[in-house]
Amino acid sequence: MSTIPSLAALEAQVKERPLPRHVGIIMDGNGRWAEERGLPRLEGHREGSNSVREVTRAARRVGVEALTLYAFSSQNWSRPMEEVAGLMDLLREYLEKERKEILDNAIRLNAVGELDRLPRMVRTPLERLRDESSANRAMVLTLALSYGGQEEIVAAASRLVAAARSGTLPDRPLTPEAFAAQLWTAPLPPVDLVVRTSGEHRVSNFLLWQSAYAEFIFTDTLWPEFRAHHFLACLAEYQHRERRFGLTSAQLPK
Ligand code: FPP
Secondary structure, eight states, rough: OOOOOOOOHHHHHHHSSOOOOOEEOOOOOOOHHHHHTTTOOHHHHHHHHHHHHHHHHHHHHTSSSEEEEEEGGGGGGGOOOHHHHHHHHHHHHHHHHHHHHHTTTTEEEEEOGGGGOOOOHHHHHHHHHHHHHHTTSSEEEEEEEOOOOOHHHHHHHHHHHHHHHHHOOSSSSOOOHHHHSHHHHTTTOOEEEEEETTOOOOEEEEEEEETOEEEEEEEOOGGGEEEEEEEHHHHHHHOOOOOOOTSSSGOOOO
């Protein structure tokens, strides 16, 4: 009879091999989770916040350096007004409720996206926690909020165009590294793993530039049901992938 390994056993197992430094998650399936239960969609997002808490704890415990969560896309502004308002309330609630745990666990809270589009009631606790946690080094938790990968690339290109126009752009060929330095995610480590829940096989404008060499894991589990052991199972699967970065298998260090 096969037994399901305990959370502690799974954690010990993934800690034995190199971990992805930076994991991005497309937290999809909240609406379907709620609809399957005859609940309002917002209840799916609410249950999804519990998954956020569990997965963040697990990532911190095993030693992932950076976790980026796709919480609200630039395109999500076009959802029904009540859903957008409910999500903004949830974000505010999350930032207030999780503040102590984030600070107690030396997590640095970061955010990427068109943050000036967020309502003040989200921006204020977000900026406060970002400032309060700025010296924390155990893990960086980035919320992608009002975020779009295309929007981010256009903003980076616009900054370079402005620098060129004003004569402050160094007169040397632009490299991928110099371009990446203009992205909102610039100081974060490269993205090693992107996970998308809910059975959809799309990137949906998430970390388009940064995921160039990331491994992808698509799981059928809906986000509100995706908990610590699902996350650890993704890390374990990542640890069995061979990352070649364009090389052949034989060229890789043994
Ligand atoms: C996509 O599922 C999910 C979102 C648009 C919002 C994600 C938000 C949370 C997980 C909760 C709040 C976040 C934090 C950080 C506390 P969907 O609504 O598109 O699901 P569906 O495809 O089943 O309709």
